[in-house]
Amino acid sequence: MQQPRWTRWIVSALLCASSAGCAGLAASAPVVPVTEWPTVDPLVDLATDRRLILRPAYASDQNFVGEVLYPVPRVLMRQSAFDALCRVQDRLDALDLRLVVWDAYRPHHVQRRMWELVPDPDFVANPARGSRHNRGMAVDVTLARLDGTELTMPTAYDAFTPRARANTPIQEDDVRANRDLLIATMASQGFTVLRTEWWHFDAAGWQDAAVLDVALEEFGR
């Protein structure tokens, strides 16, 4: 039976809070977000590589809060992480596959909005510490065929269940192969998968990147 959206999200938040995941905490002291655009390892628009398929979940209401959190469907990452992601796509080109990106840089004020919606530390991380996505070094991705059809993975993007764990046994050979291909190809370019979320990856050096609070809609102005 399909679980109610709220119930599914509570499970999600618990996993993220315990694993420092998508909405979770970075393992560090409380941070003061940087409110100026970084000049070292700057944010860049993933749309500049037209091979990447951008489907930002938070730019619509089709996400765990059912609310539009990003005012523009813009997907940004730090230059170093973007370069690594393009090298992943280089490898996928040989397999006639493309990366689909659901989320990357998330402004810190969006993290605060998540906290406003569910201000319970048992279920959502306190934005005082920021999340990995706030640093511009994290990305949520899956694989698709050249026509954009997403490959079958163990779960949907927001279906946080034990089956979403990156190393959980998967009986279906094709599904397991799809997941493991994504993880291996991302790892080949320095990305580390989050153990509780097969779709979440952190670029090498993410711990050293500052938490940012610059608005997606201000990019390029």
Ligand SMILES: [Zn+2]
């Ligand atoms: Zn994530």
